[in-house]
Ligand SMILES: Nc1ncnc2c1ncn2[C@@H]1O[C@H](COP(=O)(O)OP(=O)(O)OP(=O)(O)O)[C@@H](O)[C@H]1O
């Protein structure tokens with residue numbers, strides 16, 4: 001049996017993942033033509049590369065269909081309930097950094113903190129008769145964070161992309177999204193709440209605790225761990 005490792009199928013995350021493993025003696029490459037999602041691993045026997053959308057890797061790890069997977073720490077926390085019962089975050093990889101934050105219009109001069117947001121949300125509801133809307137694709141993480149910080153009077157609205165545009169488009173009053181340079185927030189006249197950092201994400205190598213690990217796959221894991229200078233987690 002092969003140890004299956006899921007990696008992002010395209011873009012910067014894929015390239016940096018290939019570089020990260022390459023620097024550790026494990027060479028990953030895409031095979032076939034440019035559009036074919038197939039790949040190969042050299043440098044260690046018994047590993048099969050599975051190219052997947054970064055957003056689907058958490059689910060595949062939790063289902064045990066892949067043994068290892070590389071994706072953002074934000075995606076694992078958001079897509080899996082009780083994520084640490086299903087996967088182990090084995091190694092932070094030092095790239096793909098992004099902050100999941102709560103932001104409001106820069107023009108809201110009296111809203112700088114979560115407490116201010118809570119007060120503004122209550123006032124908003126009294127005035128408009130509906131809850132202040134926060135657009136995001138990170139439903140679980142944002143809900144948990146706002147609950148833990150005592151913000152209650154809001155409604156999450158789903159936004160799967162161009163989230164910073166929802167305020168201008170009048171489909172939300174505030175947003176929760178990832179930022180790296182901050183340029184998209186600035187361009188859309190939004191500011192981050194001073195205590196509005198929900199999660200600092202980076203690309204992470206995860207191990208599935210729900211996958212079946214045969215003796216052969218455990219041996220491959222031990223070889224991989226040795227090559228990468230990591231300690232294999234207990235299974
Ligand atoms: N500037 C950025 N913009 C978007 N994602 C970023 C950025 N920096 C880091 N990331 C991370 O990249 C990951 C998302 O990657 P990507 O957009 O390829 O996934 P995806 O939504 O599954 O894509 P697709 O479904 O189009 O394949 C997240 O973990 C996110 O935190």
Ligand SMILES: O=P(O)(O)OC[C@H]1O[C@H](OP(=O)(O)OP(=O)(O)O)[C@H](O)[C@@H]1O
Nearest residue numbers: 161162163177178179180181182183184
């Ligand atoms: O802080 P910045 O450097 O400006 O980057 C942040 C932006 O990048 C991502 O969007 P992406 O380009 O992936 O498109 P999306 O809106 O479809 O998620 C993210 O959702 C922000 O919109």
